[in-house]
Amino acid sequence: MKHVRLGLVGLGNIGKFHAGYLLDKKISRGELAAVADSNASNIEPFRAKGVKAFATSEEMIRSGEIDAIIVATPHFQHTTIGIDALKNGLHTMIEKPVSAHKADAERLFAVAREHPKQVFAGMFQLRVEPRYQKIKKLIDGGDLGQIVRINWIITDWFRTEAYYASGGWRATWKGEGGGVLLNQCLHQLDVLQWLCGMPASVRGFCQLGRFHDIEVEDNVTCVMEWANGATGVFVSSTGEAPGTNRFEIVGTRGKVVLENNKLTFTRNDADMVEFSKSAKSGFAKPEVWNVEIPFADASNGHAVLMQSFVDSILDGTPLIASGYDGMGSVELANVLLYSSLIGETVQLPLDSAAWETKLNELIANSTKQKKVVKIQSDDFTSSFRK
Numbered sequence: 001m002k003h004v005r006l007g008l009v010g011l012g013n014i015g016k017f018h019a020g021y022l023l024d025k026k027i028s029r030g031e032l033a034a035v036a037d038s039n040a041s042n043i044e045p046f047r048a049k050g051v052k053a054f055a056t057s058e059e060m061i062r063s064g065e066i067d068a069i070i071v072a073t074p075h076f077q078h079t080t081i082g083i084d085a086l087k088n089g090l091h092t093m094i095e096k097p098v099s100a101h102k103a104d105a106e107r108l109f110a111v112a113r114e115h116p117k118q119v120f121a122g123m124f125q126l127r128v129e130p131r132y133q134k135i136k137k138l139i140d141g142g143d144l145g146q147i148v149r150i151n152w153i154i155t156d157w158f159r160t161e162a163y164y165a166s167g168g169w170r171a172t173w174k175g176e177g178g179g180v181l182l183n184q185c186l187h188q189l190d191v192l193q194w195l196c197g198m199p200a201s202v203r204g205f206c207q208l209g210r211f212h213d214i215e216v217e218d219n220v221t222c223v224m225e226w227a228n229g230a231t232g233v234f235v236s237s238t239g240e241a242p243g244t245n246r247f248e249i250v251g252t253r254g255k256v257v258l259e260n261n262k263l264t265f266t267r268n269d270a271d272m273v274e275f276s277k278s279a280k281s282g283f284a285k286p287e288v289w290n291v292e293i294p295f296a297d298a299s300n301g302h303a304v305l306m307q308s309f310v311d312s313i314l315d316g317t318p319l320i321a322s323g324y325d326g327m328g329s330v331e332l333a334n335v336l337l338y339s340s341l342i343g344e345t346v347q348l349p350l351d352s353a354a355w356e357t358k359l360n361e362l363i364a365n366s367t368k369q370k371k372v373v374k375i376q377s378d379d380f381t382s383s384f385r386k
């Protein structure tokens with residue numbers, strides 16, 4: 001194979017975005033060969049451009065027209081379409097979240113493991129953003145010392161009622177399986193566990209439909225504890241304006257803060273724990289250096305991950321993010337909500353069957369009727385820079 005024929009299923013917000021840079025030939029050795037969407041009006045413009053168009057993923061997967069698939073449908077279909085694609089020999093790239101819930105992710109991963117020659121990738125584009133890579137370098141290089149506290153307040157995900165009314169699947173237990181944690185915050189939860197590892201226990205406080213006429217969570221405050229005793233708080237909302245986005249990680253050698261597009265490192269001249277043990281004065285504190293860490297603007301992270309997918313298929317190079325890497329974020333989104341719903345602290349790993357049972361109960365007992373309203377098409381890409 002010299003180039004990869006890509007098939008894209010799901011031509012909504014993100015599907016159209018992927019199609020845009022693929023059609024602009026931004027991916028070397030990868031071409032958009034086919035698209036599929038259950039809504040006929042979404043596929044017609046592509047047919048007119050000479051791209052093969054299918055009404056269903058099943059037809060596209062079996063067409064012989066593609067080598068690889070990008071799954072950009074609502075979350076629940078990531079598992080079913082992903083499994084179908086893998087079983088039919090396709091390299092598979094799954095949008096975030098890798099599945100709607102952990103048990104589904106386990107089913108998808110089991111099939112991916114049965115097909116190790118096919119590349120299985122996840123779209124976790126924040127991992128290539130320079131600001132997060134710089135934080136990773138500080139942590140992995142030991143500059144921060146041992147992490148003791150993590151705070152992420154990300155309450156600037158403001159969404160209107162019109163947003164929630166724009167898709168029948170949105171903000172429903174049946175269509176999405178969760179709210180702000182699984183949808184808007186999924187990338188931040190991915191970054192959080194990519195940088196700091198998975199917590200050992202969590203306690204979520206999630207308000208369902210606090211600001212909107214929806215049944216899932218739109219306002220959350222979560223407490224986490226790591227095995228080494230580090231603690232953390234994750235706060236998010238889609239109902240708060242103006243909102244805040246402040247990510248702070250404290251280590252024994254200082255603290256790093258990402259806020260207002262600035263990355264600052266306040267470096268302790270001595271490890272704070274050792275300093276405390278050896279200082280003779282009761283009020284002494286380690287001296288600090290204030291460092292503003294420069295970082296380049298993010299380029300098109302989605303395209304970078306897509307190129308990594310194509311290169312991995314053709315050259316066997318390692319992926320930036322595999323599909324398997326999607327487990328941490330889906331598990332966190334599930335467990336924070338589960339903990340809130342049962343009113344208890346939950347130890348990780350999450351019992352995937354317990355959450356699936358709870359979610360199925362929520363689906364069965366759902367009484368909310370959704371009215372879908374067509375809304376004006378805003379520039380949804382503005383939500384990428386979080």
Ligand SMILES: NC(=O)c1ccc[n+]([C@@H]2O[C@H](COP(=O)([O-])OP(=O)(O)OC[C@H]3O[C@@H](n4cnc5c(N)ncnc54)[C@H](O)[C@@H]3O)[C@@H](O)[C@H]2O)c1
Binds near residue numbers: 055057167
């Ligand atoms: N990586 C990112 O930055 C990013 C950004 C936005 C959305 N997403 C993810 O992408 C997925 C889609 O989100 P969206 O905002 O584009 O949704 P959307 O509602 O705008 O689009 C979904 C599309 O899928 C189609 N569809 C639904 N079921 C289908 C099926 N069974 N077969 C074929 N087509 C089907 C719909 O007709 C629609 O066109 C979600 O899982 C979301 O979490 C990722």
